[in-house]
Amino acid sequence: MVTTSAFPDPLAIYVHVPFCARRCHYCDFPTVAGSDEWIPAYFEALRHEITGCAERGRPVGSVYFGGGTPSHVPVAHIRNTLGLIRDTFSVESAAEITLEANPASAQAPSLAAYRQAGINRLSIGVQSFRDETLRSLGRLHSADEARDAILEARSAGFDNISVDLIFGCPGQSLEDVLHDVAAAIAMETEHLSTYALTVEPSTPLADMVACGAAVLPDESVTAAMYSDIIDRLEAAGYEHYEVSNFALPGYRSRHNTAYWTDMEYIGFGAGSASYAHGVRKVNVRTPMEYVRRYRGGSSPVAETETLTPTQRLAEAIILGLRLREGIDETRLRNRFGSDTLRTLEPAFSRQVAAGTIERASGRLRLTRRGLLIADTVLADLIPG
Ligand code: SF4
Structure with a gap:
């Protein structure tokens, strides 16, 4: 491990894993599905970007593997990348190390392997505990698989689990949302993130809404959903500490809090962003272009901006x-x-x-x- 005392503030490190089994109807993230043959080359390019980082040696307070679906790629890639980050930076012994997992790909053996690799927080993309809502979003998993993933994560030793929920989905009622919130509370996860569905242009969901195949709740209903989510979660003991985020005492996300409190962060991988020394950088968006840049010996950075x-x-x-x-x-x-x-x-x-x-x-x-x-x-x- 590299040690240094030159920088007092720890960095937050984000690693983007852009591979998914299938695209969800609403997704416009920089991800790809059906391109798994690119996975080894992508992690090789990541290795190159991490070891060449100008901030190497700095203290790190959190590492976040996001996606995409990090649980879709072989565990060895996650383990090796985390090991490389530990060798390149000074990762605090109490650092928060999160991995995003999809219920369809988070099975018991890999969950145990993540825990052994040093992942100490899991963020599970549940989105809903109702099969009908999951189908309307084009998610691959069922409500039962979502519950199983949380229970298996507990069995694997995770004592810090976050669950994502989406509200304002096609055909969803206020009662449906309250059912999801009640189900999440019953699972006793330490952290919950709740997001209002946004319809991004050029997604299958945008086409479905345009042709009437998907009908979204009225704005007033979506606002009532959000308001009731806050009430239910606060009554259950969750602290509403950020617009979309709730935590039991002591379980706020350290990584995301670094973004919200204007601290420096470094992103690795396609589409990731970094902010250090007043300069923001964003990498090329597609994983293929990211790999091509690495192979051609050029920087993956697509935009650099010094903030005024x-x-x-x-x-x-x-x-x-x-x-x-x-x-x-x-x-x-x-x-x-x-x-x-x-x-x-x-x-x-x-x-x-x-x-x-x-x-x-x-x-x-x-x-x-x-x-x-x-x-x-x-x-x-x-x-x-
Ligand atoms: S799992 Fe997440 S990143 Fe992958 S397609 Fe679905 S919404 Fe997009």
Whole structure:
């Protein structure tokens, strides 16, 4: 393991694994299905990017294998990549190391192997505990397989499990969503992420909605779903600590919190983003182009941008308000200056008067009303 004390703040490391067994109807992530022959070359390119990283040697507080479907690739690739990250960076002994798993591919032997490799947190893409909803999304697994994956993860020794749920799905009612939330609470997972379905252009779901084959709930119903999810999970003891995220005490996601608190992060793999020393970089989106760049000896970075002070302020506001504890006004003032903050005061006052933002104990935070229209509120607040 490399050690250094030159950098006090630990990095968050993200590794993108872009392979899936099949594309879900709503997916527009940088992933591929039916291209497993690219897996070995992709991990070879990843190895090259990790060992050549300019930030090597820095302390690391979290590692996150996301996708795509990391549980779709042979476990050895995950184990070797994690070993390489440990050899290249100074990964803290208490680092949070997460792997995203799909119920269709998270079976007992591989779950035990992940645990042995040092993965200590599992994020399971359940999405729903109703077969009808899962079919409407084009998911490969059933509700029973989702429950089995959670139980098998427990048997494999995972004591920090997160479950993803989607609401606002085609044909879904408020009762269906509350059924999903009740089922998730019954599984006693430590963390839950709940996302409103978005219909991205050029996805099969967009075509299904356009031709009437899929009918989405009204906006008012989707807002009621979100509001009821918050109430049910808070009543069950979950802390609503970020717009879409809930955790039992002590189980907030350290990795995602690094993004929301404006800390530095490094992404490896196709479509991944990095942010360090005020510079944001994004890699080429497709895994094939990522491999081709590696083979041709060129950088996988497709975009590099040095953030201006205005962009950094906008990010600090957008990300900070996603956290339920909100933004520390003194910290914001110290970082960006009183004059800059004064220019935002009219927008803050406008939103406070509208009941979407509240000021308390030196912090600015979204109210429940603000949460329901967060995009509109943020559009008013961010500097132009
Ligand atoms: S499993 Fe996730 S990444 Fe893969 S196709 Fe479905 S939504 Fe997209």
